[in-house]
Amino acid sequence: xxxxxxxxxxxxxxxxxxxxxxxxxxxxxxxxxxxxxxxxxxxxxxxxxxxxxxxxxxxxxxxxxxxxxxxxxxxxxxxxxxxxxxxxxxxxxxxxxxxxxxxxxxxxxxxxxxxxxxxxxxxxxxxxxxxxxxxxxxxxxxxxxxxxxxxxxxxxxxxxxxxxxxxxxxxxxxxxxxxxxxxxxxxxxxxxxxxxxxxxxxxxxxxxxxxxxxxxxxxxxxxxxxxxxxxxxxxxxxxxxxxxxxxxxxxxxxxxxxxxxxxxxxx
Amino acid sequence: xxxxxxxxxxxxxxxxxxxxxxxxxxxxxxxxxxxxxxxxxxxxxxxxxxxxxxxxxxxxxxxxxxxxxxxxxxxxxxxxxxxxxxxxxxxxxxxxxxxxxxxxxxxxxxxxxxxxxxxxxxxxxxxxxxxxxxxxxxxxxxxxxxxxxxxxxxxxxxxxxxxxxxxxxxxxxxxxxxxxxxxxxxxxxxxxxxxxxxxxxxxxxxxxxxxxxxxxxxxxxxxxxxxxxxxxxxxxxxxxxxxxxxxxxxxxxxxxxxxxxxxxxxx
Numbered sequence: 376x377x378x379x380x381x382x383x384x385x386x387x388x389x390x391x392x393x394x395x396x397x398x399x400x401x402x403x404x405x406x407x408x409x410x411x412x413x414x415x416x417x418x419x420x421x422x423x424x425x426x427x428x429x430x431x432x433x434x435x436x437x438x439x440x441x442x443x444x445x446x447x448x449x450x451x452x453x454x455x456x457x458x459x460x461x462x463x464x465x466x467x468x469x470x471x472x473x474x475x476x477x478x479x480x481x482x483x484x485x486x487x488x489x490x491x492x493x494x495x496x497x498x499x500x501x502x503x504x505x506x507x508x509x510x511x512x513x514x515x516x517x518x519x520x521x522x523x524x525x526x527x528x529x530x531x532x533x534x535x536x537x538x539x540x541x542x543x544x545x546x547x548x549x550x551x552x553x554x555x556x557x558x559x560x561x562x563x564x565x566x567x568x569x570x571x572x573x574x575x576x577x578x579x580x581x582x583x584x585x586x587x588x589x590x591x592x593x594x595x596x597x598x599x600x601x602x603x604x605x606x607x608x609x610x611x612x613x614x615x616x617x618x619x620x621x622x623x624x625x626x627x628x629x630x631x632x633x634x635x636x637x638x639x640x641x642x
Numbered sequence: 643x644x645x646x647x648x649x650x651x652x653x654x655x656x657x658x659x660x661x662x663x664x665x666x667x668x669x670x671x672x673x674x675x676x677x678x679x680x681x682x683x684x685x686x687x688x689x690x691x692x693x694x695x696x697x698x699x700x701x702x703x704x705x706x707x708x709x710x711x712x713x714x715x716x717x718x719x720x721x722x723x724x725x726x727x728x729x730x731x732x733x734x735x736x737x738x739x740x741x742x743x744x745x746x747x748x749x750x751x752x753x754x755x756x757x758x759x760x761x762x763x764x765x766x767x768x769x770x771x772x773x774x775x776x777x778x779x780x781x782x783x784x785x786x787x788x789x790x791x792x793x794x795x796x797x798x799x800x801x802x803x804x805x806x807x808x809x810x811x812x813x814x815x816x817x818x819x820x821x822x823x824x825x826x827x828x829x830x831x832x833x834x835x836x837x838x839x840x841x842x843x844x845x846x847x848x849x850x851x852x853x854x855x856x857x858x859x860x861x862x863x864x865x866x867x868x869x870x871x872x873x874x875x876x877x878x879x880x881x882x883x884x885x886x887x888x889x890x891x892x893x894x895x896x897x898x899x900x901x902x903x904x905x906x907x908x909x
Contacts (some may be wrong), residue, residue, distance in 0.1 A: 418803030509802030542809035
C-alpha cells in the first residue's frame with residue numbers, strides 16, 4: 376500500500392467496561408455499556424495499542440461472545456504502551472517517547488485501522504494514551520473517539536455539583552500534612568470560582584482519602600463520592616460535609632470504598 | 643405508596659445522541675451511541691424532567707422505533723426545567739430554585755422512577771440539570787448515571803492533550819479584548835500546570851473563536867478542535883498553533899465549524 380494519506384488507517388479510541396478487576400459471579404455483557412458503533416468497530420479491528428495486552432485479550436473475548444470477531448483473538452496484533460507510561464502517564468514528551476509512539480503506529484501507515492484501549496474506561500482520560508494520539512495527529516492519521524463509560528463524567532453528572540465548570544486534578548499527595556494542604560487549595564479554588572474539583576485515589580486508599588476530606592473541608596462545602604460506577608453495588612452520595620459527618624456510620628457501611636471511586640467537591 | 647425511602651423512585655441521568663438539531667438525510671439509530679442499559683432504562687421510564695419537552699418526545703420516538711416503549715409517548719409525563727436554567731445554567735441556588743427542583747421530583751416520592759435528560763449528550767454536564775440532581779440527593783433518592791456520548795470527553799481523548807489533568811471552562815467572552823485576555827489567562831494556566839483547558843462556543847461563533855485562538859496563543863501551544871462529534875462529517879484536528887497557521891486554507895475548508903465544536907488547548 377502507498378504512503379499516501381488516503382491509504383492510511385484510522386486510530387480509533389475504544390472505551391471498555393468499568394468492571395475490570397472486579398470479581399463478579401456473572402459479569403454483564405459489554406453491550407450493557409458499549410453501543411453498537413463501539414462494538415462493531417472493536418469487532419472489525421485487528422491491530423491494538425494497549426495499557427495491558429492481557430486485559431485487552433479478555434475484552435476482545437467478551438466482544439467475540441456477543442458476535443464473532445473479524446479475526447480470532449490469537450491472530451490480533453496487540454502491543455503495549457511503554458511501561459513508563461503506566462503509572463506516571465505518558466503525556467509529557469520524554470526523550471524518545473514521541474518516536475516510540477510513532478513506531479507503535481506503524482501498522483496504520485500500512486493501511487491498517489488501529490484501536491487504542493486502556494484497562495477500563497476511555498483511553499487517554501485519567502489513563503495513558505495521549506502520547507499515541509498526539510503522534511497519530513503528527514503523522515496525519517484520522518483519529519475517531521468512540522462512546523463508552525467514563526467514570527469521571529458519570530460521577531460528575533450524578534454528583535449534583537456544577538457541571539458547567541469543573542477540573543479533574545488526578546491524585547492528591549499521600550502524606551497527611553501535604554494532603555490536607557492540597558485538599559484545602561482545591562476547596563479554595565472551588566469555593567472562589569465555582570469550579571467543581573474531581574479527584575481519584577487507588578482503591579485501598581479510598582477510605583483514608585474520605586476521612587481526610589471530611590477533616591480538611593469546611594462544613595458547608597459539598598462533597599460527593601461515586602463508588603463502583605456501572606456495577607450492581609454502585610452508590611453515588613452527595614451532601615454537605617457537615618451532613619456527611621452527622622452519619623459516619625452510614626458512610627462506612629453503605630459506600631463500597633473498596634471499589635474504584637470518584638471524589639468531587641465544590642459548592 | 644408510603645413515603646418510606648424503600649418505596650421511592652430512582653433518578654436516572656439519561657444521555658441522548660449528539661445529533662440534536664443536525665439536518666440529516668438518514669439519522670442513525672440511537673443504538674449506535676447508546677448501550678443496552680441506557681436504552682432499556684429509557685424504554686421503561688414514563689416520568690421525565692428535561693431541558694426541552696419537544697426534543698425529549700423526539701428522542702423517545704427514536705427509542706420506540708428500536709423496541710416498543712413500556713407506555714406510548716403521549717402517556718409520558720414530561721416536565722421542563724425552569725426557563726432561567728436554560729441559558730445561564732441552574733447550578734447556583736437562586737431564591738426558590740431548590741424548592742422548585744424538589745417539586746419536579748414529586749413523582750419519585752410516589753415511587754416512580756424518573757429520567758433527567760437534556761437536548762444532546764449527558765444532562766448536568768455543560769448543560770442544565772445539576773439543581774435537580776442536588777435536590778434528588780437532598781430528598782434521599784438514589785441517583786444512577788447512564789452511559790452515552792459526552793462531547794467534551796470524546797474531544798479530550800481525541801485531542802492528544804493531557805487527559806490526566808484538565809478543566810472545562812465553558813464559554814469565553816464575546817468582546818474581542820476581553821476574549822483575548824481570557825484566552826491568554828487559560829493558556830498561561832495550561833502552560834504553567836499542564837492542565838488542558840476545554841472550551842465551547844455557540845456554533846455560529848465557532849469560526850470567530852478559532853481565529854481569536856490562533857491570534858491570541860503562543861506558536862508552541864497545542865490547539866485541538868473537534869467538530870461534529872459522532873456524526874459522519876466528524877473531524878478532530880490537533881496541532882501546534884504555528885502549524886495551524888501554516889495551513890489556514892485547510893483549516894477553513896475541512897473543519898465543519900458550523901457544527902457543534904469543542905476547543906482544547908494545552909501543552
